[in-house]
Amino acid sequence: MPYDGARQYDRLIFELSSPGRIAYSLPEPDVDVEGARARIPAGYRRRQPAELPEVSELDVVRHYSRLSQLNYGVDTHFYPLGSCTMKYNPRLNEDMARLPGFARLHPLTPEGSAQGVLALMHELAAMLAEIAGMDAVSLQPAAGAQGELAGILMIRAWHQANGQRRTKVLVPDSAHGTNPASTTLAGYETIEVKSNASGEVDLDDLERHLGPDVAAFMITVPNTLGNFEPRIVEITERCHAHGVQVYMDGANLNAILGISRPGDLGFDVCHFNLHKTFTTPHGGGGPGAGPVGVKAHLEPFLPVPVVVKQGERYALDWKRPRSIGKLQAFWGNVGMLVRAYAYIRTMGPDGLRAVSDNAVLNANYVMKRLEGHYDVAAPGPCMHECVLSARRQKKRGVSAMDIAKRLLDLGFYAPSTYFPLIVEEALMIEPTETESRETLDAFCEAMIRIAREAETDPAAIHAAPRTTPVRRLDQAKAAREPDLRWRPRQKPS
Amino acid sequence: MPYDGARQYDRLIFELSSPGRIAYSLPEPDVDVEGARARIPAGYRRRQPAELPEVSELDVVRHYSRLSQLNYGVDTHFYPLGSCTMKYNPRLNEDMARLPGFARLHPLTPEGSAQGVLALMHELAAMLAEIAGMDAVSLQPAAGAQGELAGILMIRAWHQANGQRRTKVLVPDSAHGTNPASTTLAGYETIEVKSNASGEVDLDDLERHLGPDVAAFMITVPNTLGNFEPRIVEITERCHAHGVQVYMDGANLNAILGISRPGDLGFDVCHFNLHKTFTTPHGGGGPGAGPVGVKAHLEPFLPVPVVVKQGERYALDWKRPRSIGKLQAFWGNVGMLVRAYAYIRTMGPDGLRAVSDNAVLNANYVMKRLEGHYDVAAPGPCMHECVLSARRQKKRGVSAMDIAKRLLDLGFYAPSTYFPLIVEEALMIEPTETESRETLDAFCEAMIRIAREAETDPAAIHAAPRTTPVRRLDQAKAAREPDLRWRPRQKPS
Amino acid sequence: MRYLPNTAQDQRAMLAAIGVGSVEDLLVKIPAKARLSRPLQLPPALAETDLVRALRALAAANAHADDYVCFLGGGAYDHYIPSPINHLISRGEFFTAYTPYQPEASQGTLRTIYEYQTMIAELTGMDVANASLYDGASSLAEAALMAMAVTGRAEVALAGGLNPLYRRVVATYGSGITMRLRDVPAPAGVLDADAARRAVGGKTAALVVQSPNFYGCLEDIAGAAEIAHAAGALLVVVTDPVNLGVLEAPGRLGADIVVGEGQGLGVPLSFGGPYLGVFAARQDFVRRLPGRLVGATVDLDGARGFVLTLQTREQHIRRARATSNICTNVALCALMATIYLAVLGKQGLTRVGELSMAKAHYAAERLTRIPGVSLRFPAAPFFKEFTLRLPRPPERVVARLARQRILAGVPLKAFDRRLRDCLLVAVTEKRTREEIDRLAAALETAVA
């Protein structure tokens, strides 16, 4: 690659490396190093040093500053990625999570010396329980998928405690992939339940599957088409009639804060995605946090330890013989818990309700503005997100993916595409409550412009994106010849 | 302006405003507001609210994040801006300056409760004095220009104390504009002293001007052509022979750390630009800090207060009857002082010497690589920066400014242009010691490429920049019809 | 409300455009009995200044490693975090982006993950590393599951030196399926080879060895590899990557899968999370790996670009038959580690390891000079952490030293009743000789 100052970001950190250059600063040893080394058996010592980059601190700062500029983030772009709730990540929460009292606290600090963080965790669990109408909450799961695993394992343990051997878990065909995956991981067979065109559960099909071999029904509310399941209470009742536990995937909780509570709907378990509803940043893929809430009958099975309050003192309770065990080594993603706590305390009850009201309003506004230009997967009103289908555009050779790429050129990140699977050429749009009407209008104008372009010159759309650092990438090549790590030979000359 | 998602940064914050939107968070009053308001005479109260923007917190974060991306900074680009020492700004220093013990400390905190910061200031002044070979240093000046004013005023006060009424200050024609401007501000007439082609002082011309009416000679070492004044000691001696004080503009101190000290060269006063030599960030134009160092005979005239150590206790000494007074309300730009202190303690004596060695090496390397392609203003070796002339290119209709603009397209910020004034079509290049050979090579290749383009197609260069957020701007219009503030009518439809 | 831009006027206009009178009209699909009929019972909203005051108070009630001299380990360590890391990961383009599903608008994240995968593969001496899992313990659980899938066997043998918290997580992940765990004792602080040979056999999917192990002792990984491979089982090594500047790469000692906790690589302690689950394996397992993978490819114009690849392994494609259920991982922590390894580099990481090792050995020597204090496993070599036997109940000693702003170590009683008289002491490069001497002095009085 010929050197181009304007594309210096094109180099990987290894390609900036030069022998002997350093970016670290470490004190000189104040104790004997050689003697200690001699205590380590020769065969245990590293022979060849790891080929890590050798760069200066400026190289590091400039390289990663430039790389960051190749990203779209919520901070720079509208990010209508359905099912991901890409809302604004408050700066205040970042500051709070970085207070040394939280950020620099070791997980094995004696409980008596960690009362502040334990109090925060205890309060947060109680607030989440109130928000979801659950009786108890574990903050330990690292993300939604781990919350799912924890939830299903608790259900399994409960059935076993009741001497039942159930083998199946029902999951709608509209479900997110983690639902069936978590089910399998928990040792269950996944049975798909049909949804109708609105993504609502086909009750006859559900009825057909319910039975003594079914451990649980796992369902997302609002569903992945952005609709509230109108017969949800009936569904949980029917499940319970068959001794089937009902799990709510809480990824879409942003739609119903203060409006409807999983617990009141009859759910036995539900998880929270703090990185969606509760503003902890997505970080380019994580970390998040996936607390799980349960009804009283499942409380004995919660992961250990549980943060408890004994008189005025907070403690980690390990003495829980029926617990399913642990999901990560320590107590949960505390850094994320601090952010979520700060958010809930900032919003208060009315604020949280306003969050959902505006999330629903924004989604319906977008759906309304676009319904004339794209097929709508399900009739409105929707909840916090709406799903369009590029069926119509597809006939002109313009796919949902093409539309997504074109949006990048117009200054917007793309909606989720091809999810849920039951909608052909799906474009799943979740504006969130933190975006203004002006931004929504701008996005809708861009979408309408693309719909028009699909009629007038599809080719332009196929050529998109043009303004991004790279153009469309060869996915097939990536999978055919996996190149998963840099090797020196790649060094541009 | 038609709405374009990809150019949303084009809006000013006022153009994002919508009545009733807020980004702040303030507590409800816990005391009586009305009663207090009634105590303020009606005529003193604001009638029409100020037309400030009404936006959400996300609007603020997204707007300024996007605006930032329109800048080139040291963090993202090589920034060879001569005379500005655009070196890397260490992140550690930023963290240290933000420690609440410094950042949240009120300037009128009782001295007994501010011993930490006073100790730091006292130590920093001592370290700067050692670096410059001066007897005392005031940390108060806010930037170099204010340091100059302080220095000249101290010289003035000294002459007056000696019963002398001198009216002129000599300044080389190669000097930075602040030198004559500060001289005027201090009540002196500025007399220009000629420089030779190497930017060295024309001693005969100097001799011609020296006399009983001359208060001071102000000179930059190394000079603004990047050359060390070979006869500097002789110059200061000659000045002193005429009772003329010598002031060294320390903006180029980065060239001589541990190599040569103004005090040892015979200078009576010199200022430091902590935002150049000592890595405090330039911040898009400031803040900086311009401490001023003096020899013992000028110490009584230092600005008040002076940080002194009395036994184990640090204090602000106000009892200095001969002081020139104050330059800013408080004690100096302490936030910058903390950064500079952290830098000097990080580098140590050998590190600082290595800074200058590498600054000089980098500048000479660039000069060497480019001397075949551009005219060199003065024969090498240079010190920390080199000045080229686009004379040759100018003949082909390509000016220094054109070259600067073309560099922007190639991914580099531009050298200083048209300074010093004594070099026609000047391109003043200061690489600094924090840039790697690879970066210098890339920059030189770009410069060589431009020199070639100047031969082959000047038009391409005149069209530059093309890749920047805006292209060349109409400076004449800006000055002819000054538009210095936004007004609603500008709102794009 | 500063996070909600819609004004009453915006709302009216939008409702009108939609053609309804109120947000309530948009909630019609929710049956009455599904509605919450009262406001949530939560504390009222707090203004920024009040919230900051409240959280500062909570934070101040914790004994953190800036104010206390920290000798705590047991899976999380107080290593030095270079200043550029927080500045760079705090750039909004990094931390407010989602998983890079649109690669053209996500090259920043994709390139850093590709760098991360390369660095981890280098460090561990393995062929491939994934884009991260939740933490060290869940990475180990995923490794056990993968070993089962690869070998078609159901038994996982765990060396006695494995962190008990990790063991608990593996057991939980395996509880729903057919996984069976076998514990191999470590009476002398390291794996008992004979016991291991007995435990590992034709049903064994993997032998799991942690080194340095929970007690701080170094295991004979090559020996363990022989035992595992002789039985056709995989060797899974649990490592602490920050040590690998000095300790041999497990991959060079026969490991088939290497997992570990990456917290030491620039990730804040944060009372236990979010941390960084490191996962690396041999090339032939690449299509069995859990989690995301970033690969290099080219764009339309032939320019180098990066994408998420081999996604058919993942839940959003393979669903019930995915290699794992993970979706959100810990990308930003992986970025911290990437920047950390770029800053420390080839020389720095070795320096960090050497300093930690040397200070730990100085501390062990110094502390065992105290009457009644001895190494619990004197025969086993250790690295930056070691287990002491104390003449007084460790809990009391720890509580007493905490009052002197020293976090002396982790009492092991809660982990293993047999070690009720033991204290686990960790020493990183951040500890000075003076701090270690202070610990020694304080401990001496405390146990006297």
Added chain:
Amino acid sequence: MRYLPNTAQDQRAMLAAIGVGSVEDLLVKIPAKARLSRPLQLPPALAETDLVRALRALAAANAHADDYVCFLGGGAYDHYIPSPINHLISRGEFFTAYTPYQPEASQGTLRTIYEYQTMIAELTGMDVANASLYDGASSLAEAALMAMAVTGRAEVALAGGLNPLYRRVVATYGSGITMRLRDVPAPAGVLDADAARRAVGGKTAALVVQSPNFYGCLEDIAGAAEIAHAAGALLVVVTDPVNLGVLEAPGRLGADIVVGEGQGLGVPLSFGGPYLGVFAARQDFVRRLPGRLVGATVDLDGARGFVLTLQTREQHIRRARATSNICTNVALCALMATIYLAVLGKQGLTRVGELSMAKAHYAAERLTRIPGVSLRFPAAPFFKEFTLRLPRPPERVVARLARQRILAGVPLKAFDRRLRDCLLVAVTEKRTREEIDRLAAALETAVA
């Protein structure tokens, strides 16, 4: 060294390319007698962890406003700083850029300054504002110089309520030239109109009035304007812009030049700097303004763009005849203020002013209930700051309350011997009623 990328090998290669053997060969132009023959006598280099330890220790020895309840004012105030400011100004593209001399590569900085100029003009009620000067005091000095230039007169009349530190700075700036200062007494805490009429005449370039003044009292700006204008002098008003959500814009009361300290607009206290020199004036003075100005224009393609303009006023063009010697200003502090004003906005700034005003009046009322404690200037209205007379030496009282983590106020003895029994107390929106009551209780015991 982490800030110096050139390795020994790089240096050799570069020296070879240059054609010299060593860096010394590049220093040949420096005569021997000009060389330093010994190493600098500075403390040895500190590693990052050691430096952090050292600076934390220094920082910990200061009584800062996070740990202490702060009632200090006198020109710097503990106002609330919204969280987004530090995050945004910490973006490298902002804080590592230079003065926007290449506008095409500096539109970020240029646009924010244009926004800043607009906001300051709006707040002060003036036509134009510059891009910032060093601080409030040096801004006032520049205003005095500009008034002299505009009027061709040499005398500057200073209202007695002017911050004595500001007066000192004006005197220093004027000491080299012909500036003559006249002080107008303020026996009752505000400008004495008759004395002012006597002091302001045909030689007067400007009358300078600060409101709220150093004692916290509000001045009659309109009245002062009449007096100044009647004599053909300019009225220069020293303001605190953060108050202008509630207090009338000086421009609407007849000010010709408005200057002030912008620290309250989101700039950290930092023991006195860097702060923000606000400078605004009437349109007809635009070509006389000190400092930089950003203007809107268009680019080649007609797109809106921004540039530094009217630079012929400045030192780098006009040199000895420039309107000021300022070059580096405080652009990043101006950015803090811009973001602050964007966050607070139209409503928020008014709220900040109302809360500060209300809490200050509550405090004054509460504190003057303490036996022996009274307002020093009872007749004058005040805003967020007021002067108390104490029955005990203020220095001692302050020292005593500091031990209770309360910074009670600024003793005025050092500023004016006549006020040796006075304490200046400032109250911002951050102070709670509870904190004020604590101050009252502590003060009551201290003066009892």
